[in-house]
Structure formats: structure tokens, C-alpha cells
Amino acid sequence: MAIDAVLPWHTDAWTQVMNQQRNQRLAHAYLISGLPGSGRYLFARALAATLLCTELASDEANSTACGHCRQCLLFDTGHHPDVLDITPEEGKKSIKIDQIRTISNLVNQTSNQTGAIKVIIIQPAEALGTAAANALLKNLEEPPGRTLFLLICEPGAQMLPTIRSRCQPLPLSPATSEQGLAWLSQQSAAAQDELAAALTLASGAPLRALSLLEAGIPAWRGIVQEQLAELADGLMTPLQLAKYCNTQPPAYAIELMQALTLQQVREALQSQKSRRAKRFLQLGRELVVISRQLSSGANPNTLMALEYVFSTWQTISGDKDVVQQGRELQFTGSAG
Ligand SMILES: [Zn+2]
Known part of the structure; x- marks a missing residue:
């Protein structure tokens, strides 16, 4: 699916975040909640791509990544150096603390483009064990540089209150x-x-x-x-x-x-x-x-x-x- 695809049932949430971005009020961490299989991960990916794109289509709140600039092409390969995807390893149920530690490598390395944002996607956030959650907490408390954390979970998921309180909730509407x-x-x-x-x-x-x-x-x-x-x-x-x-x-x-x-x-x-x-x-x-x-x-x-x-x-x-x-x-x- 195209990186600029925003699913029709996500447009309200999209407009909300893009308005925050335009007003320079983007949170440094969002807790995106939606059902698995509803496109919540696509939403996070599209958001990351749009924030990294250097040629945003327009200034409107519904604009999305252009899909052809250098950053978009890099993103499309699935290996954009300023994006970190954290998910349980194959066959594992939980996210390991070592995976959370890779965040500091990402934030400490020079950006692929000057001053660009770095995006860390964590899904499902429920898979964070206590040790991993505490390690993540340090990053959330003192967000390093221009960094955006996108934590993806199910509606009503049990999360450490300390993690929850440091993220702006972003509930995605289910599709009708x-x-x-x-x-x-x-x-x-x-x-x-x-x-x-x-x-x-x-x-x-x-x-x-x-x-x-x-x-x-x-x-x-x-x-x-x-x-x-x-x-x-x-x-x-x-x-x-x-x-x-x-x-x-x-x-x-x-x-x-x-x-x-x-x-x-x-x-x-x-x-x-x-x-x-x-x-x-x-x-x-x-x-x-x-x-x-x-x-x-x-x-x-x-x-x-x-x-x-x-x-x-x-x-x-x-x-x-x-x-x-x-x-x-x-x-x-x-x-x-
Ligand atoms: Zn682009």
C-alpha cells in the first residue's frame, strides 16, 4: 500500500495530528489505539513518512507524503535510517529490553537530513515487558532531540500509567x-x-x-x-x-x-x-x-x-x- 495512504476511517485523527504539526504543537509521543487489522500500523507509517517528506503536497491538514522525494523513496524501501520499527522478534510475544536500547543508537546518530525528525514506532505497545517499558520511560521522560514516539495499542489496553501519562492519546475510529x-x-x-x-x-x-x-x-x-x-x-x-x-x-x-x-x-x-x-x-x-x-x-x-x-x-x-x-x-x- 502506498505510504501516503490514509484510510477513510482515519481522516479525523489524521487531520488532528497534521493540524498540530502545522501549529508546531506536535506531541513527542502518541499512544495510537485501534484494533489490530484496522490499519493502525499503516496510520503510523503514513505519519512517519509525511513528517519526513521534504515536498509535502500542500499546507492543508489533509496533506500526505509526496511519494517521490528522496526521503519518500528511502522510506518506501522500508529501511529509512531515521525510522525505527520496534516489534516483538519472530516467534516472541514480548519486546526485549535490547530492542529498546537500540533507540539510543538511532537518536545519537546524525540525521539523514539536517534537523529532521526521527520516528520510533513501537507495536504492539502491550508487548513491552516491565524492563523494556522502564527503559523506554527514560526516553519518554527526556525525549532526545527531535524525536517522535508512536506507540500502537488496542483500545483500553493495560499500559504502565507512567508510559500512558507521557503519551498523547490518539484513538483511531474503527471503520463503519x-x-x-x-x-x-x-x-x-x-x-x-x-x-x-x-x-x-x-x-x-x-x-x-x-x-x-x-x-x-x-x-x-x-x-x-x-x-x-x-x-x-x-x-x-x-x-x-x-x-x-x-x-x-x-x-x-x-x-x-x-x-x-x-x-x-x-x-x-x-x-x-x-x-x-x-x-x-x-x-x-x-x-x-x-x-x-x-x-x-x-x-x-x-x-x-x-x-x-x-x-x-x-x-x-x-x-x-x-x-x-x-x-x-x-x-x-x-x-x-
Ligand atoms: Zn516526499
Whole structure:
């Protein structure tokens, strides 16, 4: 996605920050809150790019990075020397104190352009352990030079009060169903029904919905699909399939099941099996809950969760649904 893209549901927050920038009242740290998959990281990236751009399109509050100056091109490579992206390392749940210590390297080195701002993006801020948070606190208390900290978290996230109090809150509005659907239909060729179902399964987060629609994981997906067919025929037990899937990273299996559940919702809708569609949609919602528990580090028992998912799947698959003519389900509401 272009670095200058500001998603339609973020324009208010964007205007607010850009007005502060124009009035030279930019905070040195923002706590950006939004749902994962709602584009909150894109917002932070677009903000960083815009502040570094040397040829801002106009003086208006809705202006964004030009996309072609030297700074923008550098930014586009993903390795702009004045930007530091801090996120848990692969396979890790928390941000390490060593990662926070790299901030001083960034702020102490000479800027890529004279007097330019340096931007540190930390996401998710919930992943800051106590030691890392305390190390960060030192930077937040005495912001070094022209530095901007962008901490990204979920709405209502538990944060150290000392961190929270040093950041200006910047809540991002969630997308309305209309905004989400309009955006999704620009990104995907899928039918409106499918887009709406994906959006529901993604708790209304459009970027998450898109990744569900595009969910690849091809080879593995094929194997699991075959096994699901065996499960439906009673040739395999939910526990056996759960054990097989549990050999993969848990988020993988849950994500795959979200995509496959979505597919079932879609097929049930197309063949007007509304009861079946409803039940798969309910399973999809439960998968969203499990996935959130996983990403929040709540450490759910994934084997047990997967067994539950597969046994529900088996029950729904075995349930004969009567085609109901003339009845339509509404899938455009936000997930509960
Ligand atoms: Zn530029």
C-alpha cells in the first residue's frame, strides 16, 4: 500500500495530528489505539513518512507524503535510517529490553537530513515487558532531540500509567461497515456477500478481513481440508485433527480455520442454507475470540481450543439443512 495512504476511517485523527504539526504543537509521543487489522500500523507509517517528506503536497491538514522525494523513496524501501520499527522478534510475544536500547543508537546518530525528525514506532505497545517499558520511560521522560514516539495499542489496553501519562492519546475510529465494505471492494474482487462475511469474521477490521480473504497457507490448507472431509465422514476424530494442527504454530491453525469457516459461510449462503451459514458464522466468531486470546499472550490451551473447533465443525457438517427460500441473513452488522 502506498505510504501516503490514509484510510477513510482515519481522516479525523489524521487531520488532528497534521493540524498540530502545522501549529508546531506536535506531541513527542502518541499512544495510537485501534484494533489490530484496522490499519493502525499503516496510520503510523503514513505519519512517519509525511513528517519526513521534504515536498509535502500542500499546507492543508489533509496533506500526505509526496511519494517521490528522496526521503519518500528511502522510506518506501522500508529501511529509512531515521525510522525505527520496534516489534516483538519472530516467534516472541514480548519486546526485549535490547530492542529498546537500540533507540539510543538511532537518536545519537546524525540525521539523514539536517534537523529532521526521527520516528520510533513501537507495536504492539502491550508487548513491552516491565524492563523494556522502564527503559523506554527514560526516553519518554527526556525525549532526545527531535524525536517522535508512536506507540500502537488496542483500545483500553493495560499500559504502565507512567508510559500512558507521557503519551498523547490518539484513538483511531474503527471503520463503519460501509467504510469497511467500500474499502474491501476496492482491494478484492470477491462478491459483496463474501466481503461482508469476511468483515464480520474479522470483527469489523478491514485489513484483517482482507487477509482472511486472501488467506494462502496453500499446501497445508489442502491437507487440513482433506482431513476436515474425513472428520465430517467420521473417519477421523476432532482430537486427532487437533493434534495434527497443533504441530503448527497455533496462530496458523486458527487463521486457517477462520478462512475455511468463512468459506463455509459463503457456500452456505450461496446455496441458501441460512441455518448452516449462521452456525458457521458463530464458529467464526468463536475463532476470533481464540485468536485474540492467542495474540494477547493469554496462552489458551490450543489443543483443547482446536478440539472444540473441530468437534463443532463436525457437528455443523453433519447437520442437514433445509434450503430456505426467500430468507436472507444480515451479515453486515459488526461482530458482537
Ligand atoms: Zn516526499
